[in-house]
Amino acid sequence: MLAKPIITLTTDFGLKDPFVGLVKGVILSINPEAEIIDITHNISQHNIFEASQIISMSCRYFPPTTIHVVVVDPGVGGGRRPLLVITEDYYFIGPDNGLFTPIYEEFQSSFFKVMHLTASHYFLPMNGSTFHGRDVFAPAAAWLSKGIDVFKFGEQITDYVTIPSIKATIKGDIVNGNVISIDIFGNAVTNITTKILAKLTPDIEKSRYRVKYKGAELPLVNYYADSSAFGNGLSAVINSFGHLEIFFYKENAASKYNVNIGDSVEVALI
Amino acid sequence: MLAKPIITLTTDFGLKDPFVGLVKGVILSINPEAEIIDITHNISQHNIFEASQIISMSCRYFPPTTIHVVVVDPGVGGGRRPLLVITEDYYFIGPDNGLFTPIYEEFQSSFFKVMHLTASHYFLPMNGSTFHGRDVFAPAAAWLSKGIDVFKFGEQITDYVTIPSIKATIKGDIVNGNVISIDIFGNAVTNITTKILAKLTPDIEKSRYRVKYKGAELPLVNYYADSSAFGNGLSAVINSFGHLEIFFYKENAASKYNVNIGDSVEVALI
Amino acid sequence: MLAKPIITLTTDFGLKDPFVGLVKGVILSINPEAEIIDITHNISQHNIFEASQIISMSCRYFPPTTIHVVVVDPGVGGGRRPLLVITEDYYFIGPDNGLFTPIYEEFQSSFFKVMHLTASHYFLPMNGSTFHGRDVFAPAAAWLSKGIDVFKFGEQITDYVTIPSIKATIKGDIVNGNVISIDIFGNAVTNITTKILAKLTPDIEKSRYRVKYKGAELPLVNYYADSSAFGNGLSAVINSFGHLEIFFYKENAASKYNVNIGDSVEVALI
Numbered sequence: 001m002l003a004k005p006i007i008t009l010t011t012d013f014g015l016k017d018p019f020v021g022l023v024k025g026v027i028l029s030i031n032p033e034a035e036i037i038d039i040t041h042n043i044s045q046h047n048i049f050e051a052s053q054i055i056s057m058s059c060r061y062f063p064p065t066t067i068h069v070v071v072v073d074p075g076v077g078g079g080r081r082p083l084l085v086i087t088e089d090y091y092f093i094g095p096d097n098g099l100f101t102p103i104y105e106e107f108q109s110s111f112f113k114v115m116h117l118t119a120s121h122y123f124l125p126m127n128g129s130t131f132h133g134r135d136v137f138a139p140a141a142a143w144l145s146k147g148i149d150v151f152k153f154g155e156q157i158t159d160y161v162t163i164p165s166i167k168a169t170i171k172g173d174i175v176n177g178n179v180i181s182i183d184i185f186g187n188a189v190t191n192i193t194t195k196i197l198a199k200l201t202p203d204i205e206k207s208r209y210r211v212k213y214k215g216a217e218l219p220l221v222n223y224y225a226d227s228s229a230f231g232n233g234l235s236a237v238i239n240s241f242g243h244l245e246i247f248f249y250k251e252n253a254a255s256k257y258n259v260n261i262g263d264s265v266e267v268a269l270i
Numbered sequence: 271m272l273a274k275p276i277i278t279l280t281t282d283f284g285l286k287d288p289f290v291g292l293v294k295g296v297i298l299s300i301n302p303e304a305e306i307i308d309i310t311h312n313i314s315q316h317n318i319f320e321a322s323q324i325i326s327m328s329c330r331y332f333p334p335t336t337i338h339v340v341v342v343d344p345g346v347g348g349g350r351r352p353l354l355v356i357t358e359d360y361y362f363i364g365p366d367n368g369l370f371t372p373i374y375e376e377f378q379s380s381f382f383k384v385m386h387l388t389a390s391h392y393f394l395p396m397n398g399s400t401f402h403g404r405d406v407f408a409p410a411a412a413w414l415s416k417g418i419d420v421f422k423f424g425e426q427i428t429d430y431v432t433i434p435s436i437k438a439t440i441k442g443d444i445v446n447g448n449v450i451s452i453d454i455f456g457n458a459v460t461n462i463t464t465k466i467l468a469k470l471t472p473d474i475e476k477s478r479y480r481v482k483y484k485g486a487e488l489p490l491v492n493y494y495a496d497s498s499a500f501g502n503g504l505s506a507v508i509n510s511f512g513h514l515e516i517f518f519y520k521e522n523a524a525s526k527y528n529v530n531i532g533d534s535v536e537v538a539l540i
Numbered sequence: 541m542l543a544k545p546i547i548t549l550t551t552d553f554g555l556k557d558p559f560v561g562l563v564k565g566v567i568l569s570i571n572p573e574a575e576i577i578d579i580t581h582n583i584s585q586h587n588i589f590e591a592s593q594i595i596s597m598s599c600r601y602f603p604p605t606t607i608h609v610v611v612v613d614p615g616v617g618g619g620r621r622p623l624l625v626i627t628e629d630y631y632f633i634g635p636d637n638g639l640f641t642p643i644y645e646e647f648q649s650s651f652f653k654v655m656h657l658t659a660s661h662y663f664l665p666m667n668g669s670t671f672h673g674r675d676v677f678a679p680a681a682a683w684l685s686k687g688i689d690v691f692k693f694g695e696q697i698t699d700y701v702t703i704p705s706i707k708a709t710i711k712g713d714i715v716n717g718n719v720i721s722i723d724i725f726g727n728a729v730t731n732i733t734t735k736i737l738a739k740l741t742p743d744i745e746k747s748r749y750r751v752k753y754k755g756a757e758l759p760l761v762n763y764y765a766d767s768s769a770f771g772n773g774l775s776a777v778i779n780s781f782g783h784l785e786i787f788f789y790k791e792n793a794a795s796k797y798n799v800n801i802g803d804s805v806e807v808a809l810i
Contacts, residue, residue: 004572008561014454015285015555018328021278021309025331028305032274032333035568039561045455046520058558061565061674063572074520077493127464129493131510134331184554185585194667223617223669240671250586250614284724285555288598291548291579295601298575302544302603315725316790344790347763397734399763401780404601 004035005145006066010055011133012043013071019131023069023138026124030142037062046074048099048163053181056102057241059090069133069141070094077129082117082136083160084144084153091150093117093141095132098163105165118154168192170199177244179263186252188259192244192267200269211236212266213246214257224249274305275415276336280325281403282313283341289401293339293408296394300412307332316344318369318433323451326372327511329360339403339411340364347399352387352406353430354414354423361420363387363411365402368433375435388424438462440469447514449533456522458529462514462537470539481506482536483516484527494519542605544575545685550595551611551673552583559671563609563678566664570682577602586614588639588703593721596642597781599630609673609681610634617669622657622676623700624684624693631690633657633681635672638703645705658694708732710739717784719803726792728799732784732807740809751776752806753786754797764789 007027013019024036039058043051051072059068066089073080073095085092085100087107092100096116104114117136122143124135140153168177168191177192194204201207211218219230220237227235227249234257239245244267247253254260277297283289294306309328313321321342329338336359343350343365355362355370357377362370366386374384387406392413394405410423438447438461447462464474471477481488489500490507497505497519504527509515514537517523524530547567553559564576579598583591591612599608606629613620613635625632625640627647632640636656644654657676662683664675680693708717708731717732734744741747751758759770760777767775767789774797779785784807787793794800 002572006565006568008565010558010561016310016312016454018280018309018324019453021280021307022328022331024307025276025278025328025333025336028276028307029331029333032272032305035572037561037564037568039558040556042556054558058562058565061562061569063565063569066565075495078495126510127512128508128510130507130515135510183559184556225615225618237670238668240666240668240675242667245670286580286582286724288550288579288594289723291550291577292598292601294577295546295548295598295603295606298546298577299601299603302542302575345765348765396780397782398778398780400777400785405780 002063002065004033005031006035006037006062007141007145008037008039008058008062008066008068009041010039010043010051010058010068011041011071012045012047012051013041013133015041019133022134026134026138027142030139031146034142034145039068043072046072048072048097050181052099052101052163055092055099056106059092059103062090064089065091067091067093067141067145069137070099071133071137072099073097073132076132081157082132082140084115084117084140084150086113086115086150087111091144093137093144096161098161100160101162101165104160104162113150114157114160115150116154116157119152122148122153166191168196170196173200173269175200175267177265177267179246179259179261179265182254182259182261186248186254186256187239188246188254188263189239189241190244190246190265192265194238194242197267208270210268210270211244212268213263218246272333272335274303275301276305276307276332277411277415278307278309278328278332278336278338279311280309280313280321280328280338281311281341282315282317282321283311283403285311289403292404296404296408297412300409301416304412304415309338313342316342318342318367320451322369322371322433325362325369326376329362329373332360334359335361337361337363337411337415339407340369341403341407342369343367343402346402351427352402352410354385354387354410354420356383356385356420357381361414363407363414366431368431370430371432371435374430374432383420384427384430385420386424386427389422392418392423436461438466440466443470443539445470445537447535447537449516449529449531449535452524452529452531456518456524456526457509458516458524458533459509459511460514460516460535462535464508464512467537478540480538480540481514482538483533488516542603544573545571546575546577546602546606547681547685548577548579548598548602548606548608549581550579550583550591550598550608551581552585552587552591553581553611553673555581559673562674566674566678567682570679571686574682574685579608583612586612588612588637590721592639592641592703595632595639596646599632599643602630604629605631607631607633607681607684609677610639611673611677612639613637613672616672621697622672622680624655624657624680624690626653626655626690627651631684633677633684636701638701640700641702641705644700644702653690654697654700655690656694656697659692662688662693706731708736710736713740713809715740715807717805717807719786719799719801719805722794722799722801726788726794726796727779728786728794728803729779729781730784730786730805732805734778734782737807748810750808750810751784752808753803758786
């Protein structure tokens with residue numbers, strides 16, 4: 001563990017209620033040395049897929065041994081299991097409802113393990129069934145950050161829940177993908193990545209592409225403001241996460257052009 | 271005081287303006303060791319009752335000696351007094367407008383004291399009258415967190431302001447209560463608590479109850495997803511704060527069923 | 541540098557996406573000792589003027605050597621330069637698009653310097669052009685907070701970009717100003733400051749003023765609740781930043797009276 005262990009929080013709790021503050025109070029009551037960082041608390045309510053995308057794109061920007069707590073948990077209090085996922089660099093704590101699916105796919109190694117959290121002496125005493133973020137996941141993360149051995153938290157399992165992943169596909173010279181998220185600026189992020197484009201061509205940067213969306217061809221530019229060279233219409237860019245993104249310079253592409261999650265996008269080599 | 275003293279913030283400042291950031295800047299300028307935790311900054315504007323409920327349900331999840339700063343302060347700059355409330359485990363700092371009413375009720379002990387903050391050398395020099403969160407409450411909390419004796423901040427008072435509390439009442443075998451808050455998920459929290467139910471029956475968990483809301487009977491379930499066994503309509507649960515809560519699984523009960531703060535709820539022993 | 545160096549963040553990133561969390565992850569990966577404080581992430585999107593006002597009114601409430609990172613950056617990835625601005629007490633890091641204009645005006649001294657950040661070994665390796673907050677500004681701030689000499693980050697420049705400032709003007713005994721921002725309470729802050737009023741009269745506090753807005757005369761009161769003595773209509777107050785502010789006690793003046801940024805306000809000596 002780090003001298004100042006880092007615990008991140010990703011939830012659908014919002015910022016109106018005191019829920020996030022209480023999670024932090026519980027963590028600091030157990031480990032005053034923990035550094036707690038909010039990734040976001042504005043996941044769409046009960047949206048497990050969205051949370052899975054966010055944690056997958058975010059986790060690598062934190063130092064090794066960071067503990068990522070993710071709570072989007074419509075099944076709270078029922079039979080779904082609380083989990084601790086261990087990868088080479090990170091720990092993940094949250095409910096067994098599929099929100100770690102991309103973690104299971106991307107972080108396989110000899111270190112990979114999924115534990116069912118059963119050691120309830122590491123939880124708060126529970127008076128109700130609606131807030132395991134505070135009563136189960138927060139204290140488990142805090143005790144883990146103090147260096148408690150992972151095997152003390154429960155039993156290893158292999159039948160953890162997964163959700164279907166939405167991957168781009170390749171047919172000949174064409175990649176077919178979808179919009180998977182829309183950010184607060186109205187930019188539409190797709191699942192077409194530089195990794196997939198690399199399967200089309202050995203030299204991504206020197207190749208030229210045709211991007212098609214809703215029947216129209218979009219210019220693929222190098223940076224947002226660059227779209228002015230093409231008349232500033234709907235454009236595409238490879239964003240800083242390595243994903244193809246559809247945007248409209250300084251405006252909200254999603255609301256202006258009715259771009260929605262799930263929309264098809266096509267990229268072809270020219 | 272803790273090695274890393276904790277100061278929490280509960281306000282109606284919102285997160286658009288820099289107000290919260292400035293409060294933190296002032297605290298850290300005085301005590302760089304302070305750990306500052308946001309409980310919420312989205313209290314409804316000027317809503318003293320709401321703030322009083324939030325701090326009362328939140329304060330116990332922080333370690334002893336935590337300093338809770340609460341600023342919902344429509345009277346800022348006028349005659350209302352700035353206060354420091356001392357209880358066995360916590361400190362509370364904020365304006366004397368009733369927002370600490372539940373603290374006065376729940377934390378009586380030989381440690382209980384209310385001080386009128388008058389030692390203005392612990393405040394920032396003031397150029398205006400509109401931001402005592404930054405100029406009075408933040409520096410007082412920061413100096414307190416450095417271990418300044420509480421008696422140096424002002425004089426003890428006993429005529430502090432209170433607001434009416436909204437308590438559930440018992441008549442025979444029936445508890446009458448009200449919705450006192452609605453969370454961001456649309457769940458409606460009532461003032462009917464396990465503490466009150468314990469006055470109806472010696473064994474809360476084994477007893478059976480009838481919950482009535484707007485003329486209809488609601489199933490009382492063990493956890494949110496459990497309401498599917500009853501057709502997933504409007505349901506009730508004892509939440510993790512020990513309060514009866516009305517909810518609709520995975521949907522917004524408050525907007526779907528027009529649930530409002532103040533609505534009557536009845537619980538009867540069967 | 542401080543033992544616990546402070547880095548503040550002011551952006552238009554919002555709190556829905558993980559952008560702010562990633563900026564913090566990058567900073568802590570480089571300097572685990574950094575204390576990161578959010579000023580706000582809700583600057584109106586792409587609004588450079590608003591960001592410039594916010595950082596100018598906020599920066600002084602943090603301890604000397606604080607590093608203020610400001611990212612409102614529609615030109616990200618293009619030709620605009622990343623900057624490090626050095627003043628007697630603070631560092632400022634962000635894009636060269638004018639958002640530091642008030643800093644250039646107010647913090648001139650023998651310490652004042654503007655550096656073009658060119659030492660890319662202090663940046664993250666870049667896979668895209670859309671997120672320099674994470675890839676350029678965050679790591680530069682983190683390395684600076686570790687004590688790296690400012691001259692190692694790039695070259696000094698003098699042709700930095702500025703935006704027009706909107707200053708109040710004096711004609712005879714009358715100050716003409718404008719609404720420059722509206723806070724979350726609906727209070728309208730003007731650019732008429734105590735500094736400007738001091739040019740009208742040697743004794744600001746004892747002088748009497750007439751405030752005119754939209755043809756009507758507004759009472760100038762000492763604190764918000766004081767406006768009840770004048771019938772609680774639209775009123776003016778000198779706020780805690782030393783600016784004349786138009787408000788309506790406990791209500792949203794901006795929406796109730798259609799107050800907008802840019803509106804004219806006049807103050808005259810009586």
